[in-house]
Amino acid sequence: MVNVGIIGVGLVGSELLSQLSTHRSSNVIPKFSVVALKNSSKQLLSSSDYAPLDLSNWKVALQTHGATSDLATFVEYLSSSPTPAVIIDNTSSQEIASQYSLFLRKGLHVVTPNKKAFSGDIEYYKKIVEEAEKNKRSLLHESTVGAGLPVINTLNDLIKTGDKIVKIEGIFSGTLSYIFNEFSSLSGNTKRKFSEIVKVAQENGYTEPDPRDDLNGLDVARKVVILGRIAGFDLDLETLPVENIVPESLRTLPSSSEFMERLPEFDHHFDNLDQTAKNSNQVLRYIGIIDPVNNEKCVKLVSLPVSHPFASLKGSDNIIAFTTQRFPNPLIIQGAGAGAGVTAFGIFSDLLKIYDKVNA
Amino acid sequence: MVNVGIIGVGLVGSELLSQLSTHRSSNVIPKFSVVALKNSSKQLLSSSDYAPLDLSNWKVALQTHGATSDLATFVEYLSSSPTPAVIIDNTSSQEIASQYSLFLRKGLHVVTPNKKAFSGDIEYYKKIVEEAEKNKRSLLHESTVGAGLPVINTLNDLIKTGDKIVKIEGIFSGTLSYIFNEFSSLSGNTKRKFSEIVKVAQENGYTEPDPRDDLNGLDVARKVVILGRIAGFDLDLETLPVENIVPESLRTLPSSSEFMERLPEFDHHFDNLDQTAKNSNQVLRYIGIIDPVNNEKCVKLVSLPVSHPFASLKGSDNIIAFTTQRFPNPLIIQGAGAGAGVTAFGIFSDLLKIYDKVNA
Structure with missing residues (x-):
C-alpha cells in the first residue's frame, strides 16, 4: 500500500481523485490510499492509522471538516506514514515547488505536473534530482510536458x-x-x-x-x-x-x-x-x-x-x-497534451511506477 | 548491481552487448554485469564470483572457451546469483519461450523481444504473467511490438x-x-x-x-x-x-x-x-x-x-x-519498429526498469 497526499484539488486534482477512486473500487487489493488533501486554504488529514479518506464526498469533507492549511503539518503527517508515501503537487506554485527538497529529505516520493522546479533555477533542479537519487525516492513529472503523453x-x-x-x-x-x-x-x-x-x-x-x-x-x-x-x-x-x-x-x-x-x-x-x-x-x-x-x-x-x-x-x-x-x-x-483527464493520467502513471518499485 | 544472462547473440544480442558495454564504461557505478552468454551451440559463464565478462572480445571467448550449450546449467548459474539477475531471451525460439515459467520460479527476471510466449497458448501466457506477479519478478517485453517504441x-x-x-x-x-x-x-x-x-x-x-x-x-x-x-x-x-x-x-x-x-x-x-x-x-x-x-x-x-x-x-x-x-x-x-539498434534499445529500457525497481 502506498499512502498519497495531494496538494491542489482544482481541475486536475479533482480528476485525479476521481481516477484513483475508480481504481480503488475496481481492484481487489487497493494499491493506493489517499490519506491527505490540501488546497490553499484548508487541509484534511486522515487519522493516525492512515485509513483512506472517503473519496465519494471529499469536497464537502474538506470544506466542512478541513483544518486551516498548513504545509508543515501536512508534510509531517505524510512522512510519518508507516508505508511508503507520495506527495502530489497539482499546483503551479513556485512556493510548493521550492519545498520538494524538503519532501524528499523527509522520505516522501514526489509526483507533479508543476513545471516550476524543473524549469526554474538550475542549481535547485540539480539539487532535487540528486536528493531523490541519494534518498532513493522517486521524483516523477511525466505530466510537465505533453500531459500524459509518454514524453x-x-x-x-x-x-x-x-x-x-x-x-x-x-x-x-x-x-x-x-x-x-x-x-x-x-x-x-x-x-x-x-x-x-x-x-x-x-x-x-x-x-x-x-x-x-x-x-x-x-x-x-x-x-x-x-x-x-x-x-x-x-x-x-x-x-x-x-x-x-x-x-x-x-x-x-x-x-x-x-x-x-x-x-x-x-x-x-x-x-x-x-x-x-x-x-x-x-x-x-x-x-x-x-x-x-x-x-x-x-x-x-x-x-x-x-x-x-x-x-x-x-x-x-x-x-x-x-x-x-x-x-x-x-x-x-x-x-x-493538455486537459485534466490526460494530465491526471500522467500523474497516475507516475504513481503506478512508484507502487511497482516499492513493492518489488 | 544486476547480473545479466543473455540467450541469443545474433544481430540483436550483439547490438545489446555493444550498448551495455558502452553504458558500463560511461557510468561510474555500473548497473549491469553481463555474466553469462549463450547461443544454440555454446555458452560462456563467468566464475563463481559473478565477475563481469569481458565484453570487448566476447565473440572469440564464446567460440574458444565456451562450453557446450546447456540451458539447465545456464539457468542454475544465473539463479544462484547473490544479486538480482535477469535472463534475456533474444531468440525467436518457442523452446526458450516455454521455459519462462521456470525462469520466473527460479527467481529470475525475464526480458525479451521474443513474441512466442505472449502470442502463443493463452493459458501459458496467463500462467507466466501470474507467476511474475506472485514471485515479484519482472516479465518485460517492450520490444515485441514496435521494437523500442514505447508501445x-x-x-x-x-x-x-x-x-x-x-x-x-x-x-x-x-x-x-x-x-x-x-x-x-x-x-x-x-x-x-x-x-x-x-x-x-x-x-x-x-x-x-x-x-x-x-x-x-x-x-x-x-x-x-x-x-x-x-x-x-x-x-x-x-x-x-x-x-x-x-x-x-x-x-x-x-x-x-x-x-x-x-x-x-x-x-x-x-x-x-x-x-x-x-x-x-x-x-x-x-x-x-x-x-x-x-x-x-x-x-x-x-x-x-x-x-x-x-x-x-x-x-x-x-x-x-x-x-x-x-x-x-x-x-x-x-x-x-524494426532493426537491431532500436530492438536492443527496447530491451535495454526494460533492463533499466528492473534496475530501478530492485534498487528502490
Whole structure:
C-alpha cells in the first residue's frame, strides 16, 4: 500500500481523485490510499492509522471538516506514514515547488505536473534530482510536458541507454497548436482572422485568462528547458531565445480585454506571415527546438513544408519528434497534451511506477 | 548491481552487448554485469564470483572457451546469483519461450523481444504473467511490438490507470510498411510494380528470407494478439482473422525463389486494388485492428483516406494509434519498429526498469 497526499484539488486534482477512486473500487487489493488533501486554504488529514479518506464526498469533507492549511503539518503527517508515501503537487506554485527538497529529505516520493522546479533555477533542479537519487525516492513529472503523453519517460530511456540526441522538436502548447492549426493550413477552409481565432480559443477556455500568457511563449519555453535538461543541456529560462508573438505595443496593456480589443490591428501582420509561408507551400507552426548539432535551442514561430509531420496536426494536439542516432527517422509522439483527464493520467502513471518499485 | 544472462547473440544480442558495454564504461557505478552468454551451440559463464565478462572480445571467448550449450546449467548459474539477475531471451525460439515459467520460479527476471510466449497458448501466457506477479519478478517485453517504441508501456499505463480502449490501430510490420508506403501513395512518383518493390525489399534484407513470411500477416497477427491481451481481450492466433496477401496459388510453392519468380503474374491484381483506392483518394495500408466497440479484431489490407495519419507514413516506420476515453483524438506513436539498434534499445529500457525497481 502506498499512502498519497495531494496538494491542489482544482481541475486536475479533482480528476485525479476521481481516477484513483475508480481504481480503488475496481481492484481487489487497493494499491493506493489517499490519506491527505490540501488546497490553499484548508487541509484534511486522515487519522493516525492512515485509513483512506472517503473519496465519494471529499469536497464537502474538506470544506466542512478541513483544518486551516498548513504545509508543515501536512508534510509531517505524510512522512510519518508507516508505508511508503507520495506527495502530489497539482499546483503551479513556485512556493510548493521550492519545498520538494524538503519532501524528499523527509522520505516522501514526489509526483507533479508543476513545471516550476524543473524549469526554474538550475542549481535547485540539480539539487532535487540528486536528493531523490541519494534518498532513493522517486521524483516523477511525466505530466510537465505533453500531459500524459509518454514524453519524459521516452526521453529518459533514450538518454539512459546511451542514445545520442540529434534533434528534439515539438509543438508543446495545446493553445498555440490550436491557434496555428486553425489559422495556417493549406486546405481550402474559409480563412479566419488571427484575432478571431484567438477570441474563439479564449471563449472556449483553451487559453489562459489572458491569452498573452500563451502567446508570449513562456509556457513552451519551460517545457523546452525541462526536456533540454533531461537531455543533458543546462538550459535556462533567462537565456533561452523565445519568440514572443504578442505584438510589442500590446505587451504592456494593463488588461486582457484591452489586448483582445486591439489584437485585430495586427491581423494583417499575421496574414502576411501566413501568405509568405503559403507562397512556398508551407504553414506556420509555433515550435520548441533543441538542436545540439546546429547548437540551436529556442522557441519560435516557423514555416514548415506541408509534408512535415507537424503540418497536418489537428485540434489542440501536441507533437514531439526525437531524432537520435538510433532513430534517424524521428520517434514521434502525438496526442492531447493538455486537459485534466490526460494530465491526471500522467500523474497516475507516475504513481503506478512508484507502487511497482516499492513493492518489488 | 544486476547480473545479466543473455540467450541469443545474433544481430540483436550483439547490438545489446555493444550498448551495455558502452553504458558500463560511461557510468561510474555500473548497473549491469553481463555474466553469462549463450547461443544454440555454446555458452560462456563467468566464475563463481559473478565477475563481469569481458565484453570487448566476447565473440572469440564464446567460440574458444565456451562450453557446450546447456540451458539447465545456464539457468542454475544465473539463479544462484547473490544479486538480482535477469535472463534475456533474444531468440525467436518457442523452446526458450516455454521455459519462462521456470525462469520466473527460479527467481529470475525475464526480458525479451521474443513474441512466442505472449502470442502463443493463452493459458501459458496467463500462467507466466501470474507467476511474475506472485514471485515479484519482472516479465518485460517492450520490444515485441514496435521494437523500442514505447508501445507496450503506454498501453499498460492506459489500462492500469483505468482508461477505456475505444480502438487500437497500427502498422506493425516494418516490411509491410515499406512495401505499401512505396507501392501506394498519392504523390506523383513513377509507379513501380508490386513485385518489383517486394524484390527490392528482399534484396535489401527488409524481408524475411522468404517474403511470404511477411506477406502472410502472421507476424502482425502475433503483435495484435499481444496488444489485445494487454488490453484485456483473450485473443488467439488460431482464431484471429488475418488477411494473407500471398496469392493463393503461390502459397504452396516449395521455394522462395519460385514465389518471387511468379509474383509478377499478380501485379495487375495489386494494381487494381491500388487504383480502386486511388479513385476515392485513398491509399492501401496493411494494418492490425483492435476495435472493441465494433467487435472487430483482425489484420487486413485496407484503404485509408490521405488525411489519415497512416497514409503519410514513410520508409519502414511503424505507427500505432490508441483511441481511448481520455484520448478521443488518438495518442499516436511512430518511428522505426524494426532493426537491431532500436530492438536492443527496447530491451535495454526494460533492463533499466528492473534496475530501478530492485534498487528502490
